[in-house]
Amino acid sequence: MVHQYRSNGYNIVLDVDSGSVHVVDDLVYDIIERVKQDPACPDETVLSEYNGEYPQAEVREALEEVRYLQQHGQLFAQDIYQGAVLDFRKRQTVVKALCLHIAHDCNLACEYCFAEEGEYHGRRALMSYEVGKKALDFLVASSGNRRNLEVDFFGGEPLMNFQVVKDLVAYGRQLEKEADKHFRFTITTNGVLLNDEVMEFCNREMDNVVMSLDGRKDVHNRMRPFRNGKGSYDLIVPKFQKFAAQRKALGKQYYIRGTFTHYNLDFAQDVLHFADLGFDQLSMEPVVAPADAPYAIRPEDIPVICEQYDILAREMLKREKEGRGFTFFHFMIDLSGGPCVYKRLSGCGSGTEYLAVTPWGDLYPCHQFVGNEDFLLGNVDEGIRRTDLVDTFKCCNVYSRKECTKCFARYYCSGGCAANSYNFHGRIDDVYEIGCELERKRVESAIMIKAALADAGGAD
Amino acid sequence: MKHIKTLNTRSLQESMKKGGCGECQTSCQSACKTSCTVGNQTCEQKK
Numbered sequence: 390m391v392h393q394y395r396s397n398g399y400n401i402v403l404d405v406d407s408g409s410v411h412v413v414d415d416l417v418y419d420i421i422e423r424v425k426q427d428p429a430c431p432d433e434t435v436l437s438e439y440n441g442e443y444p445q446a447e448v449r450e451a452l453e454e455v456r457y458l459q460q461h462g463q464l465f466a467q468d469i470y471q472g473a474v475l476d477f478r479k480r481q482t483v484v485k486a487l488c489l490h491i492a493h494d495c496n497l498a499c500e501y502c503f504a505e506e507g508e509y510h511g512r513r514a515l516m517s518y519e520v521g522k523k524a525l526d527f528l529v530a531s532s533g534n535r536r537n538l539e540v541d542f543f544g545g546e547p548l549m550n551f552q553v554v555k556d557l558v559a560y561g562r563q564l565e566k567e568a569d570k571h572f573r574f575t576i577t578t579n580g581v582l583l584n585d586e587v588m589e590f591c592n593r594e595m596d597n598v599v600m601s602l603d604g605r606k607d608v609h610n611r612m613r614p615f616r617n618g619k620g621s622y623d624l625i626v627p628k629f630q631k632f633a634a635q636r637k638a639l640g641k642q643y644y645i646r647g648t649f650t651h652y653n654l655d656f657a658q659d660v661l662h663f664a665d666l667g668f669d670q671l672s673m674e675p676v677v678a679p680a681d682a683p684y685a686i687r688p689e690d691i692p693v694i695c696e697q698y699d700i701l702a703r704e705m706l707k708r709e710k711e712g713r714g715f716t717f718f719h720f721m722i723d724l725s726g727g728p729c730v731y732k733r734l735s736g737c738g739s740g741t742e743y744l745a746v747t748p749w750g751d752l753y754p755c756h757q758f759v760g761n762e763d764f765l766l767g768n769v770d771e772g773i774r775r776t777d778l779v780d781t782f783k784c785c786n787v788y789s790r791k792e793c794t795k796c797f798a799r800y801y802c803s804g805g806c807a808a809n810s811y812n813f814h815g816r817i818d819d820v821y822e823i824g825c826e827l828e829r830k831r832v833e834s835a836i837m838i839k840a841a842l843a844d845a846g847g848a849d
Numbered sequence: 850m851k852h853i854k855t856l857n858t859r860s861l862q863e864s865m866k867k868g869g870c871g872e873c874q875t876s877c878q879s880a881c882k883t884s885c886t887v888g889n890q891t892c893e894q895k896k
Contacts, residue, residue: 408861417852451852462862463855473865486875503883537872537893543882573874577882599882648883677883718881722888724857726895729868733861733887737876755877800861801888803876809884824884832888839856 391425391465392797393418396837397703399844403836404458405797407466410724411458412840416443416451421464424455428465432456470730471788482783483533486738487524488745488756491516491554492545496581498616501650501676501684503757504545510760514748515550521557523769524746529568531772541575543745543756548582558594577601577646579613580625580632588632597642600629604647604659604673611652612684626666633668644718646672650684654693657701664708664715672718675827677757677809686823695830702834706841722801722835733787733800739807740766740782754782757808781817782807789818796825798832859895870894 390405400418402411413421416439423435432452439448458464494513495504525540532538540561542554554576561572576591577599591598602625603609610620629645636643645668649656656673663671675694678685686694701717708714737743740754747759750769758764767774785807793799805828809821872893876886 406861408857408859410856412854412856414852454850454853457850458853458855462860466862469862470865483871485871486877488877535871537874539875672881674881674883718889719886720889723891725859726891727859728873728887728890728892729864729870730861731865731869731871732873732890732892737887739877742871743875743877756882801886802884803887806884828884828886835889836856843854843856 390468390797391421393421393425394833396833397699397706397841399837399840401833401836401840402464403797404464404466405800406468406470407463408724408727408800409458409463409466410836410839411464412843414451416447417455420448420451420455424459424465428459470734473731473734481533482741482779483535484528484531484742484744485535485537486539486541486743487528488541488543488743489516489521489524489557490544490745490747490756490759491521491542491547491557492550493748494549495544495546495579496549496615497546497579497613497621499579499613501612501648501678501682503677504759509545509747511747516553516746516748518553518556518560520746520748520750520769521553522560523750525557525561525564527769527772529564529570532570536569537571537573539573539575541577543577546579546581547576548578548587551582551587555590558590573597575599579621580628581621583625583628583632588635591632592635592639592641595641597644598632598636599644599646599672600625600632602626602629602645602647602663603649604653604656605662608653608659609647612648612650630667633670637669642670644670644672646674646718648674648676650676650678651686651690652684654690655697656694657697657704660701660717661704664713669715670718671715674719675824677812680813688823691823691826694827698827698830698834702838706838709842710845719831720835720838722832722839724836724839730800733803735786736803737806740779740785754778755808757806758811785818790820792820792825796829798825798829801832802828864892867894868892 392403400413492515573596575597579601606622609622613621645663660673675686745753745756745759752766753759787793787799787804790804793804805820807817810819811817813821
């Protein structure tokens with residue numbers, strides 16, 4: 390499959406199945422469009438069709454370049470992976486990542502929270518050290534030969550149970566030595582309880598810190614108030630600025646991560662607001678919400694959102710040139726060192742490699758399924774009981790969703806989010822159409838940015 | 850090439866031969882948590 394598009398003055402050709410990305414001139418762009426209809430058509434036929442529009446020698450030269458790429462597997466490459474997926478489905482999977490719901494409680498009352506103010510359709514609870522220990526033991530025991538293990542402290546608000554976070558990190562460091570594993574700890578926080586002690590600990594122990602902030606003050610406060618209705622922006626922003634500056638100085642990863650909704654469709658301004666506050670590792674996600682929620686993204690919002698991605702991409706390039714660039718999670722794309730095709734085919738690993746653990750030790754396929762008893766997989770005492778469900782998740786890949794076979798972005802989103810699919814269609818192997826539209830736009834924007842940076846001599 | 854500039858160096862088809870070690874980061878453990886973004890991750894072998 391070949392996907393071609395024009396963006397910000399660049400003609401971009403994505404050869405989907407080889408992963409090759411080409412920036413081409415107008416003539417080649419036209420020729421590829423023609424050859425795409427019949428890749429085996431004789432050169433003379435193609436040349437005759439361009440008679441008069443361009444000098445014949447130039448058309449011949451351009452066509453030779455197209456054929457060269459074709460012969461070297463960089464254009465009109467075939468999808469040779471489907472057989473590999475069948476083998477891949479038979480593979481023995483191991484667990485390599487846990488999302489620990491360290492606190493099903495929160496000191497904010499965010500309107501869109503899929504955890505329903507931290508409680509996940511259930512009761513308020515904090516994870517005990519004993520349950521957390523069993524979860525880490527389960528992870529090590531289920532991880533086979535995999536050395537790198539990931540543990541995310543999530544909630545609710547994990548800092549409401551900070552002592553257990555600290556104790557579990559200490560236990561993990563002990564386990565690392567005993568089992569020859571390497572833990573990468575991460576934490577996602579709303580910032581309310583951030584203080585110097587927490588920052589110092591996280592700077593030492595956390596590979597990544599995700600700080601939740603939605604953007605401009607009014608936007609943030611509307612969706613992320615305290616339980617008394619007061620906005621949280623003024624309290625958390627100075628703390629996030631201090632924390633981010635420390636991590637930046639230490640060369641440690643962090644993300645300022647926002648959620649945009651129907652209420653702030655001009656979300657590019659919110660991302661730029663992050664940058665103006667001095668943050669430089671940014672993420673902004675569309676809200677996940679029931680279709681009838683007033684803040685939900687609607688199909689008619691898609692063109693507006695796509696335009697926002699264009700605005701953001703152009704502004705990012707401008708700021709990069711001015712020496713005040715920043716990264717935006719959804720525009721990050723690694724064309725030379727990106728994931729292998731197995732990873733791209735097999736998806737996020739929810740329900741197989743990645744599990745969520747509730748405060749009382751129940752296991753779910755991911756944080757978004759927590760609270761839905763139909764997806765209860767087992768617990769940290771007995772391990773996985775619902776192996777049938779694990780097998781269902783194992784079979785989720787780009788070929789199990791028929792829409793993906795027609796989509797150029799399939800190796801970038803890997804078939805999309807199973808939870809989004811379930812929420813909108815009642816099954817995990819379908820697609821969430823709005824999410825797909827936005828993902829396609831983000832992939833196009835990310836590649837355009839690469840093209841522009843290459844143009845300026847700064848790409849990898 | 851005069852008319853074409855190719856941006857990437859890693860072929861997906863080549864990655865089939867050596868890939869699949871599984872040491873890479875789980876996608877939802879990064880900054881997303883609500884969508885599936887795999888293409889922006891880095892291969893652990895290429896670090």
